[in-house]
Amino acid sequence: MDLPALTALRGLAALAVLLFHSSSLVLHQASVEQPRIWGRGYLAVDFFFALSGFVIGLAYEARFAQGLAFGSFARIRLIRLYPVITLGVILGGLEFAFTGGFLIWRTEPFAVWPCVLLQMLFVPFAFSRTQAYPLDVVQWSLFFELFGNAVHALIVGLLSTRRLTWITGLAAVVVIYADWSRGTLSAGWSWANFPFGFARLAFSYSAGLLIYRQWRSGSLPKFNAGYLVAAALLFSALAAPKTAAIPDSVFVLFVFPVVLMIAVQTQPARRLSGIVKWMGEVSYPLYALQVPVLTAATFLILHSTSRPLNAMIEGAAIGVAVLLSWLAARYYDAPLRRWLMARTSRRPALPSEAAAA
Secondary structure, three states, rough: OHHHHHHHHHHHHHHHHHHHHHHHHHHOOOOOOOOOOOOOOHHHHHHHHHHHHHHHHHHHHHHHHHOOOHHHHHHHHHHHHHHHHHHHHHHHHHHHHHHOOHHHHHOOOOOOHHHHHHHOOOOOOOOOOOOOOOOOOOHHHHHHHHHHHHHHHHHHHOHHHHHHHHHHHHHHHHHHHHHHOOOOOOOOEOOHHHHHHHHHHHHHHHHHHHHHHHHHHOOHHHOOOOHHHHHHHHHHHHHHHOOOOHHHHHHHHHHHHHHHHOOOOOEEEEEEEHHHHHHHHHHHHHHHHHHHHHHHHHHHHHHOHHHHHHHHHHHHHHHHHHHHHHHHHHHHHHHHHHHHHHHHHEEEEEEEOOOOO
């Protein structure tokens, strides 16, 4: 079943991460702290987890009940995620080799190409004492994504809606603790905060799956709001400046579930179908490929003393990231996934299998 509102919101969240990283890389490297738009862009990961819970439930829960083998499901998910993240790791390795690994989290010396190999195998903390995945930092969330998918597939028979509700509630308590103890939910990407990534995954993925089950059964609360309301809520949450007055957990526990519930009960206007399709096409490559591009731009910015030139470099990097993502989606990811599905399956892939994210 096609739910274009979810596709469009996934693209908006990927763009929020791009805009967050485009400023935070430079600010962090320069040890500068200042309010900025997209100050909570990192929370897009929690929204991605919730989307995944809903979409995987929609595409596979019935097939799990019918006996879909774990190996078949794992093959489909790896084919969906692996080509693009492999490209991101290779680009990160090339950028690292050319710039000398200049960023703060890469100050420890390590051999770059063995690190490329380990990251392609999804091994966290490859040669790094800080970042989980130093060559393409967003890979940490894909590790948790695949972990959540695997657990879902393996224990789906035990996940009654009642038990799922309990899991969601317990995970919410841990999320609140993580937010209260650290002052942020930006966690999961380094040694110091890696365990909290499981809490972020557990709540949002479970909440998304719970929303799917309520939607499937017709018991989902009705929201008389259109797609633009959902988009505006998500935009406001991710663009909100970081402030202690409103903790991150408010957005994760309350705003994002409401956004998802609104989105599954509405559709964007037909006149927006073209942009919605494009946003869905580029959303995953945009998320997975942006950091190597932005890191290279940061290297240039830190070797420049011209503010106008720096602004041009940052703007150009955003444009390059979007263009590269579109090219990768159209000419690399989609053709390679079709080829892999044809080579590894005895039957044609279902549309939901090819599109599930």
